[in-house]
Amino acid sequence: MNSIILCIGNIEGGDDGIGPYIARNLHSTTNQMIIDAGTTPENYTSIIRKKEPAEVIIIDAIDMQLPPGEIRIVPEDMIGVMHISTHSTPLSVLIKYIKTIVKNVILIGIQPKIYDGPMSFTAIKSSDQLISYLKNKDFSKIKLLEF
Numbered sequence: 001m002n003s004i005i006l007c008i009g010n011i012e013g014g015d016d017g018i019g020p021y022i023a024r025n026l027h028s029t030t031n032q033m034i035i036d037a038g039t040t041p042e043n044y045t046s047i048i049r050k051k052e053p054a055e056v057i058i059i060d061a062i063d064m065q066l067p068p069g070e071i072r073i074v075p076e077d078m079i080g081v082m083h084i085s086t087h088s089t090p091l092s093v094l095i096k097y098i099k100t101i102v103k104n105v106i107l108i109g110i111q112p113k114i115y116d117g118p119m120s121f122t123a124i125k126s127s128d129q130l131i132s133y134l135k136n137k138d139f140s141k142i143k144l145l146e147f
Contacts, residue, residue, distance in 0.1 A: 002031040004053045005134065008041045008060040008091075015068070015112030015123040018061045026131045042089045048101055055104035059130070060091065061123075062109030064145055069126040071133075072145035074107040108142065 005026065009019030023036035033051060037044050041058075048056060064072055079092045091107065098105050110127065113120040119127075133141055 002053060003033075003055045003057060004048055004051060005032060005034045005057045005059065006037050006041055006044060006048075007035065008037050008039070008058065010039050014114035014116045015110070015119050016061045016115055017119050018110050018112070018123055018127050019059050021119060021124070021127050022059050022131055022134075025128070026134055040089075041094055042097075045094075045097060045101070048098060053102060055106065056098055056102050057134070058091070058095070058105065058107045060107070060109055061112040062107075064109055064111050066111040068111050068113030068120065069122040070111040071126055071130055071142050072109055072111075073139065073142050074109050074145045076105075076107075078145060078147070079107060106139070109145070 007019035007023035009016045011017040011020040020036050020038065023034050026034055028034045033053070035044050035047065062074065064070065066072070076095070079095060095105050095107065108130065110123060110130065113122050133139065
């Protein structure tokens with residue numbers, strides 16, 4: 001197994017449903033596994049340990065103070081200093097634990113627009129674009145988050 005894509009979010013929370021949306025619409029290949037972790041990504045660490053992937057890619061709605069729909073790779077040193085999604089375990093803790101199993105962990109965020117009701121058109125469009133990047137394993141088109 002080359003990679004696990006861990007999609008996080010609340011499907012009933014507006015654009016926080018980005019992760020589950022991507023999990024439903026991105027089809028796995030023989031080299032990757034896609035997990036819809038909902039709001040409890042910590043419940044899936046045993047699968048990561050069992051599968052021993054080369055990398056884990058985490059997808060989540062992240063308030064990065066950017067225009068809605070912007071996609072960014074979040075550097076590890078910025079993870080603990082920003083508000084990330086609505087799940088109970090902080091992503092900084094989750095990622096630290098996953099890194100004891102897998103050395104390469106990539107966090108990709110999409111800037112949400114709304115946090116209630118259905119996902120916004122902007123979030124759907126950006127999620128579809130990210131699905132395309134993930135299918136082609138083309139991360140060069142995703143900017144690094146900078147402050």
